Amino acid sequence: MEVSVLGIDLGKNICSVVGLDATGAVVLRRRAKRETLIALAARLRPCVVAMEACCGAHYLGRVFADHGHDVRLMSPEYVRPYIKAQKNDDRDAEGIAEAATRPTMRFVELKSQEQLDMQTLHRSRDRLVGERTALINQLRAILLERGIIAPQGKRKLEQFLVGLMDEQGGAGLSPRMIMLVADARAQWTELDRRIAAFDAEFIRWVKENEDARRLTTIPGVGPTIASALIAAIGKAETFEHGRDLAAWLGLVPRQRTTGGKPRLMGISKRGNKYLRKLLIHGARAALPHVAERDTSLGRWAKGLLARVHPNVAVVALADKLARICWAVLRSRQGFSAKGAPVTA
The missing domain is CATH 3.30.420.40 (ATPase, nucleotide binding domain)
Structure with missing residues (x-):
C-alpha cells in the first residue's frame, strides 16, 4: 500500500x-x-x-x-x-x-510551541479585558437605575467612583448596594493587576525577540501588537507581500464597480479579528502624533484626515501599519520615519 x-x-x-x-x-x-x-x-x-x-x-x-x-x-x-x-x-x-492536492490551495504555517504559548497569553489577556469591560458596564447600569449617571471610560469611571463612594459615602445608596459596588471595585482592581502582569510578560518577551523589537520602532505598534503579530505569522515569508498580510487581517477595502468605475467600500473584516482590533487601536492612538510629523507618513496621514472621516483615516492607517510591519520583518531593519531604514 x-x-x-x-x-x-x-x-x-x-x-x-x-x-x-x-x-x-x-x-x-x-x-x-x-x-x-x-x-x-x-x-x-x-x-x-x-x-x-x-x-x-x-x-x-x-x-x-x-x-x-x-x-x-x-x-x-x-x-x-x-x-x-x-x-x-x-x-x-x-x-x-x-x-x-489542489495547486491553488492556501496553507497555514506550522506554529512553534513558543508561538502557541504567546497566542494563549494573548487570549487569556483578552478574556480578562472582556471581563473588566463587562464589570464596568454592569456598574454603570446599577448606578443609572438609582439616578446616578456615571461617565464612560475606565479612567473617568474610576475617578467618579472615588468621589462617589469615598468622599460622598455612597450618595444615598443602600448599604447592600454600597457593599456590591465595593466588591465590584475590588474585582476591578484584581483584573487590572492580572492584565498588567500579562503586559509585563509581553514587554519582557519583546525585549528578548529581535524581530519584535524591530516592530516596536513603528508608530502605533507596541509590545502587545508586536508579540501578537509574531505569534500569529512567525515570519514575513508567510506572506508574499504586505498587502497579503493586510488582507489576511481584513483591513483591505472591498471594491465594487458602479457605472464602469471602481469604488471602495468598507473593509472585509475577514481573518484575524484580534490582531485587526489591536492594529486599529494602535492606529487611533498614533494618528494625531503621526499627522504632526513632517515625514512621508505624516504628510500622507495629514492629507487623509483632510479628505475623510477620522474613523476612516484610523482604519487606513491600520492597513498601512500592517504593510509596514511586513516590510520591517522582511528587511530585518527597523522603521525609519524618513524612509531610510535604520538598524534596530
Whole structure:
C-alpha cells in the first residue's frame, strides 16, 4: 500500500484517516485514536499529511514533520467545498486529502510551541479585558437605575467612583448596594493587576525577540501588537507581500464597480479579528502624533484626515501599519520615519 496523501479529520478523541495513492484513489480508510495517529504515520513512507488548522493540529503537525512527512494545514472554510454530500467524518477526511492536492490551495504555517504559548497569553489577556469591560458596564447600569449617571471610560469611571463612594459615602445608596459596588471595585482592581502582569510578560518577551523589537520602532505598534503579530505569522515569508498580510487581517477595502468605475467600500473584516482590533487601536492612538510629523507618513496621514472621516483615516492607517510591519520583518531593519531604514 503506497499512500501519497494522508487526510486526517481531527476529533477530540477519535480521528478519521483517509489515504490516497498517486492517482487519487482511496487506498486507506480507518478510524484511530489520537494516540495511535503518530504510530500510524510513523509506519508510512514520507507523504503529504493534510489536516484542518484546528485545535491540536499544530502539535501533531510538528510530530509528523519530524517523521519526514510534508504537513499541510488548511483553513476549514477552504476545505468545505471539497466535502461531498451526506457529510460524515470519513468524507471530511477524504475532502481534506483532496483539498491538499489542489495547486491553488492556501496553507497555514506550522506554529512553534513558543508561538502557541504567546497566542494563549494573548487570549487569556483578552478574556480578562472582556471581563473588566463587562464589570464596568454592569456598574454603570446599577448606578443609572438609582439616578446616578456615571461617565464612560475606565479612567473617568474610576475617578467618579472615588468621589462617589469615598468622599460622598455612597450618595444615598443602600448599604447592600454600597457593599456590591465595593466588591465590584475590588474585582476591578484584581483584573487590572492580572492584565498588567500579562503586559509585563509581553514587554519582557519583546525585549528578548529581535524581530519584535524591530516592530516596536513603528508608530502605533507596541509590545502587545508586536508579540501578537509574531505569534500569529512567525515570519514575513508567510506572506508574499504586505498587502497579503493586510488582507489576511481584513483591513483591505472591498471594491465594487458602479457605472464602469471602481469604488471602495468598507473593509472585509475577514481573518484575524484580534490582531485587526489591536492594529486599529494602535492606529487611533498614533494618528494625531503621526499627522504632526513632517515625514512621508505624516504628510500622507495629514492629507487623509483632510479628505475623510477620522474613523476612516484610523482604519487606513491600520492597513498601512500592517504593510509596514511586513516590510520591517522582511528587511530585518527597523522603521525609519524618513524612509531610510535604520538598524534596530
